[in-house]
Every structure is written in C-alpha cells, then in structure tokens.
Amino acid sequence: MSAGMLPVLAVMLPVLGMVLALPLGARGAERLTLALAPLGLAVAVAIAVVVYGGSAPIRHELGHWAPPLGLAFRVDGLSAAMMVTAAVVIGATALFARGQFGTAAGEAETRRAFAFWPLLLAIWGATNLALAANDLFTFYVALELLTFAAMPMVALDGKRETLEAALRYLMFALLGSVLYLLGVALMYGAAGTLDVVVLASRAGGTYPVLLAAALMTAGLLAKTALLPLHLWLPPAHAGAPAAASAVLSALVVKGSFVILLRLWFGVLPGIPGPMAAQILAGLGAAAILLGSVAALAQERLKLLVAYSTVAQIGYLFLMFPLIASMPGTETAAKAWTGGVVQAVAHAFAKAAMFLTVGLMAARLGHDRIRDIAGAGRALPVPMITFGLAGLTLMGVPPSGGFAAKWLLLAAAIEAGQWWWALVILCGGLLTGGYVYRVLSVGLRAGEATAPTRSADGQGIALVLAIVSVLLGFLPLGAFGLVQIGRLDLGP
Structure with a gap:
C-alpha cells in the first residue's frame, strides 16, 4: 500500500466501523470499537512517521482526479500530530467507557450502549476527515x-x-x-x-x-x-x-x-490583516480571563472543568496576531508550534480531567466541590490525576502546557506584543486558583469514603494526564513535525 492511501485509511477505518457497528448491536459494537482503536493508532503513527521522515505532506488525489476538478487529501505535520492525539484519546475513552457503556456476556443490551459506540467511531472518523481534507466543502461535511x-x-x-x-x-x-x-x-x-x-x-x-x-x-x-x-x-x-x-x-x-x-x-x-488577527486574539484573551474567573465561581466539578475548557481554548487564538504580524519568521514558527502544542496538551489534560471528574461523581454520588472533602483518601489516584492535568493547564514546568505557553510567551515578547504575555501569565495564575480550590477541598479530611460504584478506569485517566505532562520533556526539535507543510510558507 502506498503512503498516499494512509490518510484514506485513517478516515475509512472508523467510518466503516461505524457502519458495521449498527447491525452488530451494543455488545458487537463495543468489541469492534476496541478492536479498531489500536489499528487506527497504528495508522496515525505511520502517517506521522512518513510525514516527519519525508519532511513533506502526504497528498492523495481521490479517484486520481487532481483539483480543481477532483478532491484531494493532504496531511501535513499539524494534521499528523492531531491524528495521533485523536487516536490515543479515542482509544483511551473507549477503554474507559466500558465501565458505563459496556455490555457483559449474558447482560441485556441498552439503547444508550447501542448508541454510544457508533457515535464514538463517527466522531473519530469526522475528526480525521477534518484533518485530512483539503477543500472547503469537505471541511463542511466533516x-x-x-x-x-x-x-x-x-x-x-x-x-x-x-x-x-x-x-x-x-x-x-x-x-x-x-x-x-x-x-x-x-x-x-x-x-x-x-x-x-x-x-x-x-x-x-x-x-x-x-x-x-x-x-x-x-x-x-x-x-x-x-x-x-x-x-x-x-x-x-x-x-x-x-x-x-x-x-x-x-x-x-x-x-x-x-x-x-x-x-x-x-x-x-x-x-x-493584522487588525483582524488582533481581534481574534482579543476574544481569546477575554476567554482566558473570563472563563477562568467563571471556573473559580462554580460549585460543581463538571462545570468548573467546562469553563476551564472555555478558558484554555482562548490560548489557541493568541497565535494568530503573532503569525500574521511576522509571517515566515522564527517568531511565527514559535507561535505556530506553541499553539499546536497547546491544542495537543490540552486534549490529553482535559480528557483526563473530565474522565476523572466522572469517576469522582460516580464514586461519591455527586460532583459538588464543597462536599468532596476526604476524596484524597477515598480516591487517591483520581486526585493525583486531577492534579497532574491541572499542572498542564496551568503551564507549570515541565508539562506540555508549559512548553506551549512558554513558546507563545516568547513569541509575544519577540513580536513586541507584550500584552499577550501578561494575559498568559494571568491566565496561569487563575488556572492555579481553581485547580488549587479543588485539591485543597479534596485533600481535606472528610466523609467522602463511602463509594456508590467502583472506580474502574482510573488508570486510563492517569495515563492521559501523565502523557500531557511528558509532552514537556520532548526536545523542541521533536515539535518540528508541526512545521512541515505549513501553507503560509508556500504550497
């Protein structure tokens, strides 16, 4: 099989799995999803290896018709990195979801379980399509x-x-x-x-x-x-x-x-133009600050983490004025890498955090922050996971979040746009505030020791959190993958 078929395979594996899962029922769909997860990860890793080894994007013309008459897939370094991220997150989520949506032998199938597995495969296929597509209408389909x-x-x-x-x-x-x-x-x-x-x-x-x-x-x-x-x-x-x-x-x-x-x-x-890019980054800065303040005010863990997502998305938009104002420079390359690493590190950290919050809610019977005292003793692994994911969101070294925010901060200083550096620093402090709020209550002595369910899947969430931290140990040269095929540097 040629390297050009790898992007097609990355899209078709989960899509075909979704179609095949429907007549198999909940139990069969679960097994099919778990079987496809390692295959999809292998394809994503192969794509990343080919792109990095060849220092060029993978391009495949569907039906051998070249654009503008035909459609083409184009996978560059950004797409390759995100495909690997998607494969890992989907695989980990599938393993975790067996505790809630799995169907044991002899157990009656439920509608929720029957719906969950095909939908998970559909999200995976649509994500890969968005990453591999190279025309505006296929983006719309994705x-x-x-x-x-x-x-x-x-x-x-x-x-x-x-x-x-x-x-x-x-x-x-x-x-x-x-x-x-x-x-x-x-x-x-x-x-x-x-x-x-x-x-x-x-x-x-x-x-x-x-x-x-x-x-x-x-x-x-x-x-x-x-x-x-x-x-x-x-x-x-x-x-x-x-x-x-x-x-x-x-x-x-x-x-x-x-x-x-x-x-x-x-x-x-x-x-x-630079002004439009500044407006986008201004919205991102508002999201960082207001989203973090809103997270601090929440009384429920899931809402706290949800508003944290609003805030963390804002960091992604700080790269726009830094690239637009200094195109083709080393500063623009730093901003691009910082934004992509932020997207990847956030994906692992936030997936770990939401899975952990789900575990805690199932174990304790609620997700009220004020009532989680004693969770550190009853649920030590989930509390450690929440803390590790929080380190990445805060940007504390040596986490992946630190690498991302450091690159964005350095690019902002080099570009003479120091105000974005202040936003990054303030956002880190606010993030530390709501992470500390949860940990301080959870590690306090209390009565949260009577489980209502098991804490299956806590190791999976912990692995995701560890990955988000380990990203910070990668040498910056390894992040060169995301620079390959940038269209703002030429086709």
Missing part, C-alpha cells in the same frame, strides 16, 4: 458529521436538562454551519475553486473574499466555542457522560479550530 455525532452523545441519559443542552448545542452548531456554508458559496463564486492549495494562489483581497472569510470565521468560532459564542459548551458538559465530555473537549472543538487555521494561513495568508 463539521456536520462532528456536530451530529457529538450532539446525541450529550443527551444520552435522556434527561430534560441534557436534552435542552443538546438542543442549545445544535442551534449554535447550525448557526455556525449556515455562516460557514454562505462563506464557502461566496468563495467559490469569487475564485472558482474550493481546494485550499489552489485558493492560496487565486484568492485575493477582494470584497467577496473578505466577506466570505468573515462569515466562515464566525461560523467556525461558534463551533469552537470561543467567547462570546461559548454559551452552548458548559451546559453540554454539565449533564453529558464523562466519556462524551472528554471527546467533546479534547477533539470536537479542535476540528473546527484546525479548519480555521487552514482558512487563515492556508487559503488567505496575509489577507485578513
């Missing part, structure tokens, strides 16, 4: 698949509040889809193609192109849950199963973010 797979996972328990949260999520997602699709139509009318590489040479700074870029950006921000378009995310997390929250925070919002990077630095390099 976004819709992500939405219509993630939304039902939010409402799996069927309660009224979770159904309301899922409908709110759907309304924001559909708004984002309409705006994005309008932008795609305008872009096609202006340039006559939707292929990212071809558009990079055809799209100019005309009014239709700028309007299309604004519409698509607004739509993608709604799906990424950047403040003030974040209102759907905390309620969606509040009642969703732990496994659903893990993939929603770690992967689903990252799919639309990667597409936004493709739009700004692939289709329109330099066209939106």
Whole structure:
C-alpha cells in the first residue's frame, strides 16, 4: 500500500466501523470499537512517521482526479500530530467507557450502549476527515458529521436538562454551519475553486473574499466555542457522560479550530490583516480571563472543568496576531508550534480531567466541590490525576502546557506584543486558583469514603494526564513535525 492511501485509511477505518457497528448491536459494537482503536493508532503513527521522515505532506488525489476538478487529501505535520492525539484519546475513552457503556456476556443490551459506540467511531472518523481534507466543502461535511455525532452523545441519559443542552448545542452548531456554508458559496463564486492549495494562489483581497472569510470565521468560532459564542459548551458538559465530555473537549472543538487555521494561513495568508488577527486574539484573551474567573465561581466539578475548557481554548487564538504580524519568521514558527502544542496538551489534560471528574461523581454520588472533602483518601489516584492535568493547564514546568505557553510567551515578547504575555501569565495564575480550590477541598479530611460504584478506569485517566505532562520533556526539535507543510510558507 502506498503512503498516499494512509490518510484514506485513517478516515475509512472508523467510518466503516461505524457502519458495521449498527447491525452488530451494543455488545458487537463495543468489541469492534476496541478492536479498531489500536489499528487506527497504528495508522496515525505511520502517517506521522512518513510525514516527519519525508519532511513533506502526504497528498492523495481521490479517484486520481487532481483539483480543481477532483478532491484531494493532504496531511501535513499539524494534521499528523492531531491524528495521533485523536487516536490515543479515542482509544483511551473507549477503554474507559466500558465501565458505563459496556455490555457483559449474558447482560441485556441498552439503547444508550447501542448508541454510544457508533457515535464514538463517527466522531473519530469526522475528526480525521477534518484533518485530512483539503477543500472547503469537505471541511463542511466533516463539521456536520462532528456536530451530529457529538450532539446525541450529550443527551444520552435522556434527561430534560441534557436534552435542552443538546438542543442549545445544535442551534449554535447550525448557526455556525449556515455562516460557514454562505462563506464557502461566496468563495467559490469569487475564485472558482474550493481546494485550499489552489485558493492560496487565486484568492485575493477582494470584497467577496473578505466577506466570505468573515462569515466562515464566525461560523467556525461558534463551533469552537470561543467567547462570546461559548454559551452552548458548559451546559453540554454539565449533564453529558464523562466519556462524551472528554471527546467533546479534547477533539470536537479542535476540528473546527484546525479548519480555521487552514482558512487563515492556508487559503488567505496575509489577507485578513493584522487588525483582524488582533481581534481574534482579543476574544481569546477575554476567554482566558473570563472563563477562568467563571471556573473559580462554580460549585460543581463538571462545570468548573467546562469553563476551564472555555478558558484554555482562548490560548489557541493568541497565535494568530503573532503569525500574521511576522509571517515566515522564527517568531511565527514559535507561535505556530506553541499553539499546536497547546491544542495537543490540552486534549490529553482535559480528557483526563473530565474522565476523572466522572469517576469522582460516580464514586461519591455527586460532583459538588464543597462536599468532596476526604476524596484524597477515598480516591487517591483520581486526585493525583486531577492534579497532574491541572499542572498542564496551568503551564507549570515541565508539562506540555508549559512548553506551549512558554513558546507563545516568547513569541509575544519577540513580536513586541507584550500584552499577550501578561494575559498568559494571568491566565496561569487563575488556572492555579481553581485547580488549587479543588485539591485543597479534596485533600481535606472528610466523609467522602463511602463509594456508590467502583472506580474502574482510573488508570486510563492517569495515563492521559501523565502523557500531557511528558509532552514537556520532548526536545523542541521533536515539535518540528508541526512545521512541515505549513501553507503560509508556500504550497
């Protein structure tokens, strides 16, 4: 098999698994998902090895028709790194979810279990499609698949509040889809193609192109849950199963973010202008500060972690003005690497944190922060996991979050935009505040010693948290993978 088929295989494995899982029932779907997880990880690692070893993106023309007449997959270093991240998070989530959605031999199958496994595979396939696609309409297809797979996972328990949260999520997602699709139509009318590489040479700074870029950006921000378009995310997390929250925070919002990077630095390099990039980063800074303050005020663990996601997403947008103001420089390379490492480290840390909170809620029977005193004694591994994931979110060395935030901070100083460095430092302090709040209560002596369920899966969450920390030990040369194939440096 040629290397060009690897991206196709990365997309088709989970999609075919989703289709095959439907007639197999809950038990068969579970086994199929667990069998596909290591295969998908092997494919993702192979893609990363090929991209890194060849120092060039993998490109495959579907049906051997070249754009603009045909469609092509293009996997660069950013896509390869995110595909490996997605494979690990999906595999870990699948193992963890066996405790809640598994069906033992002789046990009656449930609708929730039957729905969960195909939806998990659908999210995986849609994420890989968003990472491998190279045209604006296929991005749209990937976004819709992500939405219509993630939304039902939010409402799996069927309660009224979770159904309301899922409908709110759907309304924001559909708004984002309409705006994005309008932008795609305008872009096609202006340039006559939707292929990212071809558009990079055809799209100019005309009014239709700028309007299309604004519409698509607004739509993608709604799906990424950047403040003030974040209102759907905390309620969606509040009642969703732990496994659903893990993939929603770690992967689903990252799919639309990667597409936004493709739009700004692939289709329109330099066209939106420094001021537009400053506005995006300003929204990111507001998300960091206000999201962290909101997390500090929460009384429930799941809502605290959900607002933490709102805050951590903000860091991803600090890279935009640093790249736009100094394109092609070492400073821009630092900002790009810092943003991507932040996305990867956040994915592992937040997946670990949501799984841990789910464990604690199941064990204690609630997730009220004020009532978790004694959890450190009753649940030592989950408390350690929460602390390790918190180190990454805070950016404490030597975690992956520290590497990401240090690169962004250094790039901000080098670019003369010191105000973003202040935001990064303040955000780290606020993150430390809400992480310390949970740990200080949990490690206090108390009565949280009577379990209502077992704490199965705590080792899986711990491994994810450890990975988020170990990312900080990688030499910066290893992060060179994410620089390969950057379209703002040329096709």
